[in-house]
Amino acid sequence: NMCVNTEYIIGEVPGIRVGDSFDYKAEMSVVGLHFALMSGVDYLKTRRGRMLATSIVASEGTDYNNVFMGDQLLYCGIGKDQTSLEKGNRALMCSMKQNSPVRVTRGYDLGNGKTSFVYQGLYVVETYWVEERAAGKRVFRFKLRRKVLGGGESSREASLQI
Amino acid sequence: NMCVNTEYIIGEVPGIRVGDSFDYKAEMSVVGLHFALMSGVDYLKTRRGRMLATSIVASEGTDYNNVFMGDQLLYCGIGKDQTSLEKGNRALMCSMKQNSPVRVTRGYDLGNGKTSFVYQGLYVVETYWVEERAAGKRVFRFKLRRKVLGGGESSREASLQI
DNA sequence: TAGACGTAGA
């Protein structure tokens, strides 16, 4: 890949601050904020074989229906067939159970096909449920809440979770 | 777009030499060698409304069956429905009629999903035909030949064609 | 709005 920083990490990425914006997913990949060029969820596997989400991108448009409200984010799950918790969706569930922070980047639709991605900071998955949609489609919905800053949780503690 | 050089031009791109290689289509786009990130054919419309191909990328793999043999290239047409000459295919046909040079870049499959793109120089479309494939699929096939270097055709003459 | 010789990762 074209990444400089190639390490999947939980929590803040050194050098990246809340409010930092990017024009392309590829830029986010290069700096290690979000590696996947297309997928909306990055995740890793711990030594114990546990999956943990590292980063999500919540974009506008299509029928994702991601909702930012205050310090909350209602994030639509990933994938065509969301009948079972797999991949990114499973990782988000595991992050919830572990109270593991997830980086959130918001994708703004600037019109004329342009997008701007703005890093929102660390969020924690509080709960999730299943939504029934038209044509019998099911999607997972995750509720995340912005992590309180200065909560005394050091990056060392975060790394110990792994 | 993320391009620095944003001008579609016929012929050589200043600063790009035969043999120059690129890891990503995005790099080729930035330098103005080939703008399209996905499509294999770049083209422009002249003031007279004539289409002319500026650049093609001939990749290995899938069922493109592009064949480099000596100074010749057998290039598979573009698109799902190749029953009529449209877009890039039409542009290549027009380039043939106008004897207008087309930049050719070869895409090497390095395995493990990696690709290397190497600029091959200017080619001229000599002829094209239709190939029948399985399942009644039709594809256009273009025969290009490497342009003889030092042929005395100046870039000014090339621009006059437009 | 849809199509296109892309990329990385599971």
Place this chain on the structure above:
DNA sequence: TCTACGTCTA
């Protein structure tokens, strides 16, 4: 091999 919250042009 396939999927994936991309990105550009027509």
